[in-house]
Amino acid sequence: MRTWNDYKKHIKDIDKAGKEEMEYIENMASIIGSIIDHRNALGISQRELASMCGMPQSSVARIESYKTTPSLDTLLRIMRPLGLMLYVSEIK
Numbered sequence: 001m002r003t004w005n006d007y008k009k010h011i012k013d014i015d016k017a018g019k020e021e022m023e024y025i026e027n028m029a030s031i032i033g034s035i036i037d038h039r040n041a042l043g044i045s046q047r048e049l050a051s052m053c054g055m056p057q058s059s060v061a062r063i064e065s066y067k068t069t070p071s072l073d074t075l076l077r078i079m080r081p082l083g084l085m086l087y088v089s090e091i092k
Helices: 005-016 016-041 047-053 057-064 072-082
Strands: none
Touching: 005 016, 005 047, 016 057, 047 057, 047 072, 057 072
C-alpha cells in the first residue's frame, strides 16, 4: 500500500516540474500550517487576526483553508501580529 509520502517521492523522482510543484506546495503548507498553529496557540480567532491585519476575516479563512495563495506582502502582514518571521534559506 502506498502512502502520501510515497506518492510525493515518486512524483519528485520522475518529473522535474512535478518535483518543483510538490516542493512549492509543501513549503506553502508548512508556512500556512505554522500560522494556523501559532494563531491557535495564542487563542486568537480568524476574525481577531483579520482585524489586526486590516483585512476581511474571509481572506484569512481562504488562506488558512488553502483556497488562495497569499502574496508575500499578505503573508508578512499576517505573520507580524502573531510574532512570526519568515526566513529564507539556500536550496541545496
